[in-house]
Amino acid sequence: MSEVFLRRVEGCAVDAKTKPTQLREHETLVEVEQQYVKQFVSKIWNDGISRRLSTITGLDLGERIGIIYHFWQNKDTLHVRTTVQKTSSTAVSIVDIIPGAILYEMEIHDLFGVTFVGNPWMDKKLLLPETWPDDLPPPLLKTSKSPEIRKRLKLEAE
Amino acid sequence: MKMSESKNPARREETAGLMEYSTENLVPFGPIHPALKEPEYFKLVLEGEKIVEVIPRIGYVHRGLEKAAEGRPWVQNMYMFERTCGICSFVHSLCYGQAVEELTIYKVPKRAKYIRLIIAELERIHSHLLWVGLMGHWAGFETLFMWVWQDRESVLDIVETISGNRVHKSMNAFCGVRRDMPENMEDHIVEKMKYLAGRARYYREIIDTEETMLERTQKVGKLSVDTVEKLCAVGPMARYVGIQNDVRLNDPYAAYDEVPFSIVTRNEGDVQGLLRLRLDELIVSTDLITYAVKHLPEGPIRVKIPPVIPAGEHSSRCEAPRGEIFYYVKSTGGRTPDRVKSRQPTLANLPAALEMLKGQTLADVPIVLTAIDPCFGCMDRMSFLDTETNKQWTWSGEQLRQYGIKHYSPNQSRNSPILKETHP
Amino acid sequence: MASLTPTYDIERFGAVLVPSPRHADVLIVTGTVNAQTKDRLRKVYEQIPEPKHVIALGACAAAGGVFKGCYNVGQGVQDVIPVDMFVPGCPPRPEAIMYGVLKLLGEAK
Numbered sequence: 001m002s003e004v005f006l007r008r009v010e011g012c013a014v015d016a017k018t019k020p021t022q023l024r025e026h027e028t029l030v031e032v033e034q035q036y037v038k039q040f041v042s043k044i045w046n047d048g049i050s051r052r053l054s055t056i057t058g059l060d061l062g063e064r065i066g067i068i069y070h071f072w073q074n075k076d077t078l079h080v081r082t083t084v085q086k087t088s089s090t091a092v093s094i095v096d097i098i099p100g101a102i103l104y105e106m107e108i109h110d111l112f113g114v115t116f117v118g119n120p121w122m123d124k125k126l127l128l129p130e131t132w133p134d135d136l137p138p139p140l141l142k143t144s145k146s147p148e149i150r151k152r153l154k155l156e157a158e
Numbered sequence: 159m160k161m162s163e164s165k166n167p168a169r170r171e172e173t174a175g176l177m178e179y180s181t182e183n184l185v186p187f188g189p190i191h192p193a194l195k196e197p198e199y200f201k202l203v204l205e206g207e208k209i210v211e212v213i214p215r216i217g218y219v220h221r222g223l224e225k226a227a228e229g230r231p232w233v234q235n236m237y238m239f240e241r242t243c244g245i246c247s248f249v250h251s252l253c254y255g256q257a258v259e260e261l262t263i264y265k266v267p268k269r270a271k272y273i274r275l276i277i278a279e280l281e282r283i284h285s286h287l288l289w290v291g292l293m294g295h296w297a298g299f300e301t302l303f304m305w306v307w308q309d310r311e312s313v314l315d316i317v318e319t320i321s322g323n324r325v326h327k328s329m330n331a332f333c334g335v336r337r338d339m340p341e342n343m344e345d346h347i348v349e350k351m352k353y354l355a356g357r358a359r360y361y362r363e364i365i366d367t368e369e370t371m372l373e374r375t376q377k378v379g380k381l382s383v384d385t386v387e388k389l390c391a392v393g394p395m396a397r398y399v400g401i402q403n404d405v406r407l408n409d410p411y412a413a414y415d416e417v418p419f420s421i422v423t424r425n426e427g428d429v430q431g432l433l434r435l436r437l438d439e440l441i442v443s444t445d446l447i448t449y450a451v452k453h454l455p456e457g458p459i460r461v462k463i464p465p466v467i468p469a470g471e472h473s474s475r476c477e478a479p480r481g482e483i484f485y486y487v488k489s490t491g492g493r494t495p496d497r498v499k500s501r502q503p504t505l506a507n508l509p510a511a512l513e514m515l516k517g518q519t520l521a522d523v524p525i526v527l528t529a530i531d532p533c534f535g536c537m538d539r540m541s542f543l544d545t546e547t548n549k550q551w552t553w554s555g556e557q558l559r560q561y562g563i564k565h566y567s568p569n570q571s572r573n574s575p576i577l578k579e580t581h582p
Numbered sequence: 583m584a585s586l587t588p589t590y591d592i593e594r595f596g597a598v599l600v601p602s603p604r605h606a607d608v609l610i611v612t613g614t615v616n617a618q619t620k621d622r623l624r625k626v627y628e629q630i631p632e633p634k635h636v637i638a639l640g641a642c643a644a645a646g647g648v649f650k651g652c653y654n655v656g657q658g659v660q661d662v663i664p665v666d667m668f669v670p671g672c673p674p675r676p677e678a679i680m681y682g683v684l685k686l687l688g689e690a691k
Contacts, residue, residue, distance in 0.1 A: 023470075023471070023472075024260070024472075027472070027473070051387055052390070052403070053390050054473070054475060054482065054484040054501060054506075055484050055486075055499070055501035055505075055506070057486050057497075057499040058499075059488070059497055060497075068486070070473060070484065070486065072409065072475070073408075074408050074409060075408070075409050077473060079471075079473070098388060098390065099388050099389055099509065100388060100389040100390025100391070100506070100509050100510075101390070102509060103505055103508060103509060104501075104505075107505075111224075124213070124215075125215075126214075126215075126216060127216065127220040128220065128654075129220070129616065129617035129618040129654065130618065131617050131618075132617075139222060139225055139653050140224065140225055144225075144653075146222065146225060146226065146229075146651060146652065146653040147651075149222075149653040149654075150653055150655075153617040153653075153654065154617070154620075155615075155616070155617060155620075155654070155655065155656040155657070156657070220616065220618070220654050221614055221616060221649045221652045221654050221655050222649075222652040222653035222654040222655065223649070223652060225652065225653055226649070226651060226652040226653075237648065238648050238649070241647075241648050241649075241672070244673065324673075324675065325673050326672060326673065
């Protein structure tokens with residue numbers, strides 16, 4: 001099963017000018033540039049290579065922010081990783097291909113400050129409190145520190 | 159998300175962008191519920207009796223675990239993530255543990271895999287029983303609630319005997335489990351499993367014949383296979399329309415590849431189907447536990463691993479009672495993780511729940527929302543806006559529950575076409 | 583919630599769950615206090631008529647529990663409202679909860 005899966009992924013990767021890397025037996029990683037993300041995800045989903053999106057993870061990679069789409073089918077897992085700039089970043093939204101991704105994108109928006117263009121709920125907060133100050137950077141960046149956030153949210157002992 | 163199917167053209171225009179109605183009309187309200195469940199809330203937009211749009215706001219229990227995990231040792235995180243949820247706590251620590259274990263060279267002993275399976279299935283039985291009880295409660299069927307929660311105690315007693323605690327079992331460790339099965343428990347467990355399977359069959363009969371439950375659950379909360387897939391619903395929410403989505407079958411972990419396992423799916427696609435599905439799954443779980451307990455291999459229960467986890471990234475998924483749990487971990491070779499991402503099944507099922515609500519009537523809201531088996535007390539406070547009358551109001555969960563019960567009261571049910579069919 | 587069910591049955595001691603703070607005598611708080619719930623907790627407390635008591639249930643309500651230091655978690659319920667009784671545990675057993683409630687009511691007399 002894994003061979004077939006890998007071959008199909010390789011086929012999609014060629015169009016996106018990239019190549020998959022095998023992390024271990026049933027886990028593959030593909031780095032895709034933002035401009036090819038929609039086309040790649042669309043192929044994976046619509047060609048039936050994987051009809052299961054587990055979630056979308058945000059990641060602070062130091063210089064840039066990583067966005068990983070985790071697909072799976074039976075024993076095989078496919079991580080599709082793309083990167084965007086660190087501040088005031090925008091990324092493509094995949095909600096028109098996979099509507100179920102809407103909340104995952106909202107979560108990354110809350111925690112990393114990435115705006116997904118095309119996601120209708122970008123003006124809403126999913127997780128962060130209403131009292132989150134506008135000038136406070138997103139919490140999951142490495143430069144954001146919990147004690148400072150707690151002070152700004154007035155959660156320290158009064 | 160589909161565009162609103164509203165009959166009101168002005169409303170259709172407004173909701174086309176999903177979020178364009180004025181938020182001054184919706185009164186956000188304190189979500190504290192007296193029954194002590196986690197506080198969350200929803201805003202519902204109605205046209206007369208029918209729900210048109212639902213806006214979730216789930217930040218009330220947001221604690222910042224993923225951030226905290228980055229500063230804590232690997233093993234400490236296992237016990238922190240266990241407390242993400244009181245009901246699927248074991249499977250959270252299991253999924254995290256599995257994701258981290260694969261980054262090391264160490265393997266999990268066979269006996270530990272079987273014990274993990276037993277605890278995970280006990281948790282599933284407990285969760286499904288709790289849920290059936292809650293469904294009874296929301297439908298106004300208090301007797302069912304009390305009986306089911308009584309049975310739940312037998313499961314908790316077994317869990318406590320094995321692990322020392324009712325809820326947060328703390329049984330997992332990296333590459334193993336922390337406690338062995340107590341001696342001479344095999345017969346007791348097998349007997350209890352037989353008892354619970356019998357009770358599950360009895361409750362199955364009740365939900366198939368009892369007026370209250372039939373009325374509230376038949377043909378309610380229908381979704382198509384295509385919608386469920388596109389909305390990435392997991393677990394029972396995918397299986398109730400017939401999709402073969404069960405991590406234990408598709409991508410076996412622990413000892414599931416060695417133990418005979420049959421997946422449960424249904425085709426009704428309504429809430430009654432969900433009830434039947436979870437009760438059938440409960441029976442399957444009792445069989446799994448019985449088999450595992452009788453075939454428990456000898457050997458060590460744990461392999462100790464060093465506190466530094468090699469660099470790399472890995473993900474793992476498990477089938478929690480509510481659906482697929484997913485963990486992604488990234489290590490840079492230190493004593494603490496670089497990133498831990500945890501995705502609970504309720505988040506995955508939330509879009510499906512919102513879609514299920516559209517087109518339902520107000521009286522169905524508690525049943526439909528509970529049907530996804532949410533890991534938050536979603537009905538604590540809800541605010542409503544009726545776009546036909548411009549009336550807005552808020553209700554507590556209890557008020558909503560009473561409304562639903564009154565709406566489906568016995569006087570009306572005599573005229574129910576569904577019952578005329580099944581009870582001529 | 584298990585304390586409401588037949589095995590433990592807190593109702594036999596005269597304790598009953600009420601739907602509104604205005605009908606309550608005792609407020610039981612579980613879980614962490616975070617930025618979102620802080621003000622709401624205070625408002626609920628203010629709605630309860632005197633005489634009133636507060637029980638903080640569990641390690642999280644007492645001091646943040648295992649989540650202490652997380653960016654959205656407060657120090658504990660006593661930072662927001664006065665607490666009369668702490669019931670420790672993670673989570674506390676139903677018997678511990680009942681013991682806490684009854685001890686509080688005994689002292690209140």
